[in-house]
Amino acid sequence: MKSLRFLDRRVGFSLGAVSLLLGTLAPAVVPAFASADNQITTRSIQMGTSAQSATGVKYTVTFTPVTTLTAGGGGDIVIWFCQNTPLVGSSCTAPTGMSLAGVNVVGVGSEAPDTTGSYVAKGANYIVIKAAALTGGSPYSVVLDGVTNPDGSNLTNGTFYGRVETFANTTDGQAAGGDAGHGGTSTGTVVTNIKDDGSVAMAVSATIGVTAAVLESMTFCVFGDPNNNTATPTQGSADASSYLGTLTTSANGPGLGCVDNSTTNGGHSNGAPNPSTQLGQVNSGVSALDTGHISYAADWAQLSTNASKGAIVFLKTGNQCVGLHRTSQSSPTTCDIPSFGATAGNTSTAAGTAGFGLSFGAASSAGTGSSGSVDINTNYDHSTGSYAMLGSGASTSSGQANSAENSLVQDTTSDYGGFVFGTEGAPIASMDVPFALAATVGNNTPAGSYKADLSLIAVGTF
Numbered sequence: 001m002k003s004l005r006f007l008d009r010r011v012g013f014s015l016g017a018v019s020l021l022l023g024t025l026a027p028a029v030v031p032a033f034a035s036a037d038n039q040i041t042t043r044s045i046q047m048g049t050s051a052q053s054a055t056g057v058k059y060t061v062t063f064t065p066v067t068t069l070t071a072g073g074g075g076d077i078v079i080w081f082c083q084n085t086p087l088v089g090s091s092c093t094a095p096t097g098m099s100l101a102g103v104n105v106v107g108v109g110s111e112a113p114d115t116t117g118s119y120v121a122k123g124a125n126y127i128v129i130k131a132a133a134l135t136g137g138s139p140y141s142v143v144l145d146g147v148t149n150p151d152g153s154n155l156t157n158g159t160f161y162g163r164v165e166t167f168a169n170t171t172d173g174q175a176a177g178g179d180a181g182h183g184g185t186s187t188g189t190v191v192t193n194i195k196d197d198g199s200v201a202m203a204v205s206a207t208i209g210v211t212a213a214v215l216e217s218m219t220f221c222v223f224g225d226p227n228n229n230t231a232t233p234t235q236g237s238a239d240a241s242s243y244l245g246t247l248t249t250s251a252n253g254p255g256l257g258c259v260d261n262s263t264t265n266g267g268h269s270n271g272a273p274n275p276s277t278q279l280g281q282v283n284s285g286v287s288a289l290d291t292g293h294i295s296y297a298a299d300w301a302q303l304s305t306n307a308s309k310g311a312i313v314f315l316k317t318g319n320q321c322v323g324l325h326r327t328s329q330s331s332p333t334t335c336d337i338p339s340f341g342a343t344a345g346n347t348s349t350a351a352g353t354a355g356f357g358l359s360f361g362a363a364s365s366a367g368t369g370s371s372g373s374v375d376i377n378t379n380y381d382h383s384t385g386s387y388a389m390l391g392s393g394a395s396t397s398s399g400q401a402n403s404a405e406n407s408l409v410q411d412t413t414s415d416y417g418g419f420v421f422g423t424e425g426a427p428i429a430s431m432d433v434p435f436a437l438a439a440t441v442g443n444n445t446p447a448g449s450y451k452a453d454l455s456l457i458a459v460g461t462f
Helices: 170-177 187-193 240-246
Strands: 018-022 043-047 057-063 076-082 104-106 126-130 140-147 159-167 196-203 208-212 218-224 281-283 286-288 295-305 311-317 355-360 418-422 428-440 454-460
Touching (some): 043 196, 218 311, 218 454, 295 454, 355 418
Antiparallel strands (some): 057 140, 076 126, 104 140, 159 196, 281 286, 295 428, 355 428
């Protein structure tokens, strides 16, 4: 009995972690009380993140003014952030750790921080915006990009407040900004000249750390053609160039994945059907190689892995002489049936010249959820009719455009085998890769039983 045995599965596990950073936004609206002409009835301040002490944060300030103010003739807006109270006209204490010093203003018009004369338009907790055109009853929005959030140390439950005030002229806007939170000597004048105002409640919080683990995984199995040893096709007589094309995800091929234990409709489970394969022409119930034919058979491998950089599959032979040796040789140094292509793929195999080799066909989907792409070492590429079992004298290149795969070891007798196919540097799911085995003998090939023990080894890079 001539048999080829395959390593059927390799699985690797380790622990990975994914961290997600979540924040909490509290755009709750609270009433404000001041001596302004009009109370802004709709207002909000949306924070890009509520994480304590976060830097570079965007605040989008949106409100619907009551009073129409024309850009250039007034339209100053003063925005305050206070830890103690939302009440306009009351002293505003800056939240600890907060800074607006690096803020850029992005608005719908020519808005910018007011820098008239020597006036400082931005403080730790306030900013004066000039030249804003405000239309009564129409929503207005401006973005403060680059805020440093409060650190929460002087806040109750993380709560602080935003105040919005509008003024009809730059003088009052500047006075409001320089009023030390409306606690200075000009408090009465500034509050009296406010046109519209309103406040919102906000909050910063500790971030919520969320972790999850995804185990590195690989499922790899090798299984025999379910049609071997049956009449369709007759074992050993089918030309693999056409036969591989008939093996689909239908009843003629595997298609059901490594987990299916049935032996009907192409089912397989690492050994059902067993991947041991006998090559030879069937004659009166006896299977043997002859000089008049190349004997073919087909097996399959299926691969799934979540390795981020994909998986590489290596072929390793237990025969240092690369091809098939007589089982009577306990330590074979010569294979009387050598490789079709010991140094490179052979596209001119012919009956009557002793040889043995493999050829890998195009990968096919094994069912729902299949994904990914497979590329074949050009020395084993069935689309070009190339069969091989590369030995120590093999080329150092696989002929792949993928430089990482092109430089891999080709020698199937090496410690870890030689590269035969890969997943193009990406994860793959439930992909079947068919391969054909082929052998023929010459007139001087010694009689006897021949064998090779082969392993397909999948290695993921995570």
